[in-house]
Amino acid sequence: MRGTPFILILIAIAAVIFGLARWLDNSYAFFVGYVVVQYIVLGTAWNILGGYTGYVNFGITAFFAIGAYSSVVLHKLVPAMPLPAMIVVGGVMAGIVGIGTGYLTLRLRGVFFSIATLALAVVVQTLITNWDFVGGARGAYVLRPRVAPLIGGGYIDYLFLIMLGLCVAALATARAIERSALGFGFAAIRDDEAAAEASGVPTLRLKLIATGLSGGFMGMAGAPLPFYVTYLDPASGFSLNYAVNAIAMPLIGGTSSWLGPVVGAVLVGGLQEYLRVTISSAVNVLVAGVLMVVFVIIAPQGIVGLFKRKR
Amino acid sequence: MDVSLDLLMNAMISGLLLGGFYAAVSIGLLGMAVYQVYYVAFERRDDQSLRGLSFFFGLLFIAEVGLILVFGVDYRSVNARYIGPSLQLVLFDLPWRLLVPFLVSMAMAIGLQIFLSRSFLGRAIQAVAQDQLALQLMAANPTRIKRIAFGLSIATAALAGACLIIIQPVEPSIGREYIGRVFAICVLGGLGSFPGMMIAAMTLGIVESLTSTFFGPSWAPAVAFGVLLVTLAVRPSGILGR
Structure with missing residues (x-):
């Protein structure tokens, strides 16, 4: 299957999902769908760096919140700005931060990069908490329009549609990377960085491309968040849940292909939503952590790996 | 007393x-x-x-x-x-x-x-x-x-x-604040160097204390990362690194 038919199939699937949700006409379905699709984007973004090049990013919340807060800023400056434009800006901002952090830390060994990203999350949170323009520690309110532009219906419909579009873009990018020279370069870095460098793979440049893309998609996934929650404060924007879910879902689904994060996000996201409704919201956050630990121990290749024949 | x-x-x-x-x-x-x-x-x-x-x-x-x-x-x-x-x-x-x-x-x-x-x-x-x-x-x-x-x-x-x-x-999530600090101290001091770690820990403690006194305690967590970034950019092996 080549690139274009794959994208067309993705768009068709997204259209069917959106049509189904419209036909159900239940705003809860949109809320749940939005969360799950958002995790597909986050998981895929994490997987571009983590799964393909083997560098573990723990600072997901930093990039995610940069996207979210750049929307807050833009909404305050230009209230009429359309959401897709905000998403592009948020993605670019997060991508730049990703490249900058990567440039400083990627020359270190992999473990140091991971810890540095975790520290980055704390620092970005400190900066946002001290920035009064976006509400500081008090948080910011974002009033969303009552009716969705272009498609009509509730605004959540529009958000869900936008997220589905982002998801298609992220998955198409991930799959294109997998099958291109870029993807082979990433895989070479993951398997043996010294050998890759010695064979002429421009490792630092490739790693920067990966951090930029990964951070950018995380920022894009975060950009619609203020409109989804309508009230954003640092504690919720930087919630560790996003980070754990975005790491757990690809690891549970399988990091070797674009399908892994999708499988993981649908399964774990669905299970969490089910537990949130049936048991309590405290249990549902524990699920991702426990499942992740269990999966990395007993099924290192993830669910997708279980179905692949061993070479 | x-x-x-x-x-x-x-x-x-x-x-x-x-x-x-x-x-x-x-x-x-x-x-x-x-x-x-x-x-x-x-x-x-x-x-x-x-x-x-x-x-x-x-x-x-x-x-x-x-x-x-x-x-x-x-x-x-x-x-x-x-x-x-x-x-x-x-x-x-x-x-x-x-x-x-x-x-x-x-x-x-x-x-x-x-x-x-x-x-x-x-x-x-x-x-x-x-x-x-x-x-x-x-x-x-x-x-x-x-x-x-x-x-x-x-x-x-x-x-x-x-x-x-x-x-x-x-509180339960307070440990997260220390990940960045500990990492910054270890990198600043030079990994595996005990005297370096001591110097770095004291330095970070003083800088952080000064920051919270003069700029407010909400800025303190950012100090560690600032120190970390400067170290990584200027001297990645740390003060007393091998």
């Missing part, structure tokens, strides 16, 4: 040490068990980087949510006789609340350093970082050494945590 200082001192040191020691021993044992799981599941399969890290990250999250489920998200503090008063010197006051953890940590750090540089086990721990194969050829079991080192490191961290609750109230 004329209650003999000795008594106060003794009571608090013993109480602190006892509690911290219990915590450290039990958590140290837990740490050894955790390392065993890590070894069997990841190190033996030579699959340390991605999944190993995620494993520890998952543990962090499980511990945090577990603490939230048990203790709630509120700040918790302890009461002890020495938490209020200060040791009054001529020019300035030394609050016991800060002095006690300082003395305990110094004793622990120096004791650990002596252990690492003098005893067989300590030298083996340093050796395993340098060359695992050579250590194996000297008839020491690297896995056992690393298990002990891991248990020791977790126990040290637990003792530090026991000291923290004397300095300030704690």
Whole structure:
């Protein structure tokens, strides 16, 4: 299957999902769908760096919140700005931060990069908490329009549609990377960085491309968040849940292909939503952590790996 | 107050040490068990980087949510006789609340350093970082050494945590603030260098304290990352790195 038919199939699937949700006409379905699709984007973004090049990013919340807060800023400056434009800006901002952090830390060994990203999350949170323009520690309110532009219906419909579009873009990018020279370069870095460098793979440049893309998609996934929650404060924007879910879902689904994060996000996201409704919201956050630990121990290749024949 | 200082001192040191020691021993044992799981599941399969890290990250999250489920998200503090008063010197006051953890940590750090540089086990721990194969050829079991080192490191961290609750109230996710700090200190000092670590820790402590005094405490967490970025950009091997 080549690139274009794959994208067309993705768009068709997204259209069917959106049509189904419209036909159900239940705003809860949109809320749940939005969360799950958002995790597909986050998981895929994490997987571009983590799964393909083997560098573990723990600072997901930093990039995610940069996207979210750049929307807050833009909404305050230009209230009429359309959401897709905000998403592009948020993605670019997060991508730049990703490249900058990567440039400083990627020359270190992999473990140091991971810890540095975790520290980055704390620092970005400190900066946002001290920035009064976006509400500081008090948080910011974002009033969303009552009716969705272009498609009509509730605004959540529009958000869900936008997220589905982002998801298609992220998955198409991930799959294109997998099958291109870029993807082979990433895989070479993951398997043996010294050998890759010695064979002429421009490792630092490739790693920067990966951090930029990964951070950018995380920022894009975060950009619609203020409109989804309508009230954003640092504690919720930087919630560790996003980070754990975005790491757990690809690891549970399988990091070797674009399908892994999708499988993981649908399964774990669905299970969490089910537990949130049936048991309590405290249990549902524990699920991702426990499942992740269990999966990395007993099924290192993830669910997708279980179905692949061993070479 | 004329209650003999000795008594106060003794009571608090013993109480602190006892509690911290219990915590450290039990958590140290837990740490050894955790390392065993890590070894069997990841190190033996030579699959340390991605999944190993995620494993520890998952543990962090499980511990945090577990603490939230048990203790709630509120700040918790302890009461002890020495938490209020200060040791009054001529020019300035030394609050016991800060002095006690300082003395305990110094004793622990120096004791650990002596252990690492003098005893067989300590030298083996340093050796395993340098060359695992050579250590194996000297008839020491690297896995056992690393298990002990891991248990020791977790126990040290637990003792530090026991000291923290004397300095300030704690809540379940407070550990996250220390990840960046600890990392910044280790990188700034030079990894594996004990004097470097001491210098870096003091420097960071002073800079952070100045920052919270002059710019407000909400800026303090950013100091560590600033220090880290500058170190990485200017001198990645740290002050006293090899």
